[in-house]
Amino acid sequence: MTSASLAPRVDAASAAPTRGAPLPRKPGGIRRRDRMIGLLAVLPALLIVVGFMAFPVAFAVFISFTRTNGLTYDWRWLDNYIALLNDPIVHQVFLNNLKFLVSVPLVIFTALIVSVLLFERVRGWKYFRIIFFLPNVLSVAVIGIMFRNAFGFNGGVNQALGVFGVEPIQFFTNGTTAIAIIILALVWSGFGYQSLLLLAGLTSINPAVFEAAAIDGAGWWKRLWYITLPNIRRVLGFVFIINVLYTFSSLFGFVFVMTAGGPGFETTTIDYLIYLRAFSSSNLGSGAALAVILFIFIGILTLIQTRVFKLGEED
Amino acid sequence: MAEEDVIISKRITSGRTQWPVFVALTVVAASILYPLYFVIITSLRPNADYLQNPFGLPGVWSLENYIRLAETYGIGQAFLNSLFVGTVSVSIVLVFASLAGFALAKLPVPGTKYITATFVSVMLIPGPVLIIPIYLMLARLDLVGTYTGLIFVYVATGLPFATFFLTLSFRGIPDEVIEAARIDGAGFFRTFWSVIMPMGSSGLATLAVLQFLGAWNELIFAFILIPDESMRLLTPQLASIGTRFLTDQPLVSAGLFITASVPLILLIFASKYIMQGLQVGVSR
Numbered sequence: 239m240t241s242a243s244l245a246p247r248v249d250a251a252s253a254a255p256t257r258g259a260p261l262p263r264k265p266g267g268i269r270r271r272d273r274m275i276g277l278l279a280v281l282p283a284l285l286i287v288v289g290f291m292a293f294p295v296a297f298a299v300f301i302s303f304t305r306t307n308g309l310t311y312d313w314r315w316l317d318n319y320i321a322l323l324n325d326p327i328v329h330q331v332f333l334n335n336l337k338f339l340v341s342v343p344l345v346i347f348t349a350l351i352v353s354v355l356l357f358e359r360v361r362g363w364k365y366f367r368i369i370f371f372l373p374n375v376l377s378v379a380v381i382g383i384m385f386r387n388a389f390g391f392n393g394g395v396n397q398a399l400g401v402f403g404v405e406p407i408q409f410f411t412n413g414t415t416a417i418a419i420i421i422l423a424l425v426w427s428g429f430g431y432q433s434l435l436l437l438a439g440l441t442s443i444n445p446a447v448f449e450a451a452a453i454d455g456a457g458w459w460k461r462l463w464y465i466t467l468p469n470i471r472r473v474l475g476f477v478f479i480i481n482v483l484y485t486f487s488s489l490f491g492f493v494f495v496m497t498a499g500g501p502g503f504e505t506t507t508i509d510y511l512i513y514l515r516a517f518s519s520s521n522l523g524s525g526a527a528l529a530v531i532l533f534i535f536i537g538i539l540t541l542i543q544t545r546v547f548k549l550g551e552e553d
Numbered sequence: 554m555a556e557e558d559v560i561i562s563k564r565i566t567s568g569r570t571q572w573p574v575f576v577a578l579t580v581v582a583a584s585i586l587y588p589l590y591f592v593i594i595t596s597l598r599p600n601a602d603y604l605q606n607p608f609g610l611p612g613v614w615s616l617e618n619y620i621r622l623a624e625t626y627g628i629g630q631a632f633l634n635s636l637f638v639g640t641v642s643v644s645i646v647l648v649f650a651s652l653a654g655f656a657l658a659k660l661p662v663p664g665t666k667y668i669t670a671t672f673v674s675v676m677l678i679p680g681p682v683l684i685i686p687i688y689l690m691l692a693r694l695d696l697v698g699t700y701t702g703l704i705f706v707y708v709a710t711g712l713p714f715a716t717f718f719l720t721l722s723f724r725g726i727p728d729e730v731i732e733a734a735r736i737d738g739a740g741f742f743r744t745f746w747s748v749i750m751p752m753g754s755s756g757l758a759t760l761a762v763l764q765f766l767g768a769w770n771e772l773i774f775a776f777i778l779i780p781d782e783s784m785r786l787l788t789p790q791l792a793s794i795g796t797r798f799l800t801d802q803p804l805v806s807a808g809l810f811i812t813a814s815v816p817l818i819l820l821i822f823a824s825k826y827i828m829q830g831l832q833v834g835v836s837r
Contacts, residue, residue, distance in 0.1 A: 269661060275741045276660030280668055283653035283712050290709030291675040294686035301685060308689050352581055358574045368824050369582045372589075375816040375827070377770035379788040380809050383795035384588060387809075392802055394591055397607040430585065487679035491772045495792045509681035516685045517777070529682040536679055 295533070301526035308522055318527035328528070330503055331511045334417070335486055338507065341421040341428075342481040348429040349477065353436035354462060367437075370430030378427075378491030385423040386410070386496045413504025416497050420505065423492055428484075432477050439473030440466060475547030479540065486536055508532050589813070596806035603803050618807035626794055627783065628811055635787040636815075638700055638775075639768040642707035646715050646764050647757060649708070654719025655749050659731055669720070672713045680710075680773065688777060696778075703778045703786075707768045715760055718830070722756030723749060759826040766816055766827075787812050 302318055304311040322328050352370060356363050373381060388394045389409040396406040409415045443466070451461050467474075489507040493499055499506035499514065506514070508528065515525030595603055596618055598611035605612070622628040656662050657669060687706060688697065696702030726749065734744045750757070769787075776789040785793075791808045798804050820827060 272660050273663050276656040276662035279652040279656035279660070279741070280662055283649040283716050284668060284671065286649065286705075286709050287672065287675055287712050287716075290687065290690075290705060291678060291683065291713070292671070294683050294690065295678060297686035297690065298682055301689070308692060352578075355574050355578050355581075358571070360571050360575045360578065362575075363578070366578050366582055367828070368820065369585055371824075371827070372585055372817075372820060375766055375770075375820045376813050377772060377788050377791075377816070379770070379772045379792050379795075380813045383791065383805060384592060384809055386795065387802055387805055388588065388591075390799055390802070392604065392800055394607060426585070426588075483679075487681055490681065494772065494776075495795055498796070509679075512681045513684060513773070513777075516688070522685055522689070526685045529685060533679060533682045537677075540677070 298526045298529055298533075301523055302530045303527075304523045306522050307520055314523065318521075318523045319531070322524065322527055322531065327503055327506075328511070331506050331508055334503075334505060335489075335507050337417055338421065338424075338485045338489060339482065341424040341485065342478065344421065344425050345428045345432060345481055346474070346477055348425060349432035349436055350474075352429060352433035353440060354466065356433065356437050357440045357466075367434060370433055372430065373427040374431045376427070379495050381423055381427045382492045382495035385419055385426070389419050410497055411501055413501060416501075416505045420489070420492050420496055423496070424484075424489075428481070432481075435477055436470060436473055439470035443469045472547065475543075479543045479547070482539065482543065483536060486539070487532065592806045592809050592813075595803050596810050598803055600801050600803050607802075618804045619811070621804060622794070622807055622811070626790065626808075627785075628787070628790060628794075628808060630783070631785050631787045631790040632811060634700075634784060635769055638703055638707070638786060639765050641700075642704045642711065642768050643761055643764045645704070645708045646711045647761060650712055650715035650719050650760070651723075651749070651753070651757065652745070653712075653716045654723050655745055657716070657720045658723040659726070659728070659749075669717075672716050676713045676717070683710075684773065684777065687774070691778065698779060698781055698784070700779075700784070703774060706774050706778065707771065711764050711767060715764060718760055719753070719756060722759075723753050726752045755826070755829070758823070759830045762819055762823045762826045763830045766819065769815055 301311070303313060303315060305314045305317070306312065356366060356370075386393075390396070391406055391408065395409075400406065407415075409419055447465055447469075448461060451465055456464065486507075487509055490509045490513060493505055493507055493510045494513075497505040499510050503511075509532070512525050512528050512532070515528060516522055519525070594611065595607070597614055597616070599613055599615055599617060602611055602613045619628075657665055662668065691697050691702040691705070694702070696705070730748055730752070731744060734748050739747065772788045772792065775786040776792065779785055779789070791812045794808045795805050
């Protein structure tokens with residue numbers, strides 16, 4: 239099975255993920271047995287997923303309405319939510335998350351350039367593809383510490399600046415430079431995978447369109463602007479969505495190993511604050527309420543974004 | 554891939570644009586490879602040697618950083634712990650997901666629609682939401698500080714995608730083959746073992762690699778659920794070494810390389826499978 243043959247099936251299934259299996263006609267008794275066997279085969283996976291993913295979400299909602307240390311639960315209605323909405327730290331942390339959004343256009347722009355370059359299919363493009371995918375197989379712990387090291391006091395960047403007579407810079411004692419470095423790490427680790435996603439979009443464009451344009455005398459840039467980009471707007475939209483979601487829900491690893499949220503709360507993100515509230519305060523309810531707010535926020539964001547990008551999807 | 558090659562040969566590429574594109578790609582590739590090269594070289598030299606000339610080749614080559622990590626910080630044990638947790642959780646995921654995938658793809662399971670919808674929608678749950686409830690649940694079950702609890706979490710978070718992926722992948726197996734097996738008298742497990750497993754092996758391999766990478770690289774739950782230092786997995790151990798030894802770059806680099814080594818080896822030898830899994834990512 240090649241990747242090319244897998245892709246269309248995936249598309250079809252994502253369009254209708256619930257399409258039932260074709261049922262061969264059989265006598266009723268055997269079919270009933272098949273249904274039972276099928277259900278039994280699905281059951282273990284379903285039970286684990288419901289027990290350890292769906293139930294915890296409901297549990298988190300319950301915790302968020304209580305004041306708790308994990309042993310006794312004291313029902314407090316919306317107290318945790320009200321406290322959070324009036325908490326200046328939460329406001330600051332939310333603003334931090336917005337700052338991290340700067341990474342979204344950077345990653346997409348880099349990925350777009352790389353994907354267009356890969357699309358030229360120069361010699362060895364398949365090896366380039368694997369190299370660009372490389373950061374994706376590494377742990378955030380590895381990437382984060384690598385960047386923290388590189389920009390540390392003795393790190394490669396300061397050593398290189400030293401060659402030009404620049405004094406070593408303390409990148410992580412200043413919120414703005416610390417965020418900039420985390421964003422750099424995000425771009426470094428994210429652009430490769432996304433350029434491959436965009437490349438898949440480019441590959442699905444009918445080559446005849448390019449040929450027709452070339453015959454009409456459209457140059458490389460014109461083809462890029464008038465044919466390539468409009469044709470991959472669906473993939474671009476998808477990439478945009480995953481990047482925004484990532485910024486709000488998956489920065490924990492980077493923040494944890496690179497800055498621990500500091501200085502102060504200047505690099506703390508919402509997901510990191512959930513962790514802080516959960517394990518360094520006496521009230522787990524506050525952390526759970528923050529998690530629920532994040533969940534709702536992400537849900538709304540996803541809905542809005544898919545709506546917005548559905549509009550342009552009439553092809 | 555043959556199909557793709559035909560398209561390439563048909564594409565209009567002027568020889569003029571080839572060289573600049575190649576050079577640009579090489580520059581981008583270098584921006585990824587150079588930091589890794591730097592980490593590997595740095596890990597093989599003493600700190601004093603690094604501070605003297607960080608960008609040149611080491612004046613002294615040594616494995617002392619690796620030896621120190623193994624002897625003082627138990628990195629070898631952490632490596633084995635990660636390997637154990639990763640292997641066990643991947644095996645469990647593969648068994649349950651392939652059973653469920655086979656049933657959903659080929660059997661008339663009642664409520665297929667709702668079951669699939671459940672698997673797809675839990676994939677959208679952001680990880681941070683699960684931290685507190687899962688910690689409290691496992692604490693209640695006395696599973697905090699055990700690998701069992703952590704493996705449970707990895708299996709649960711891995712299963713939705715795994716089931717979804719294998720359902721798609723098994724759907725590609727022709728119904729006639731399964732029908733033929735049935736006529737020959739093969740029951741559920743016989744069909745599963747002798748038809749689905751071999752014919753879906755490529756999808757299974759892809760999934761095994763992706764799930765293993767996921768478990769190996771995971772940081773939050775590994776950190777929260779295993780507080781005991783002697784039982785730590787590799788990523789939390791690396792994180793604590795990384796924050797403790799800010800001034801000893803070579804030592805931290807050695808830890809980085811140890812943690813990155815397994816994923817890198819997998820990428821080199823299983824890139825075919827990893828790239829296949831990538832296609833599915835688009836649909837997520």
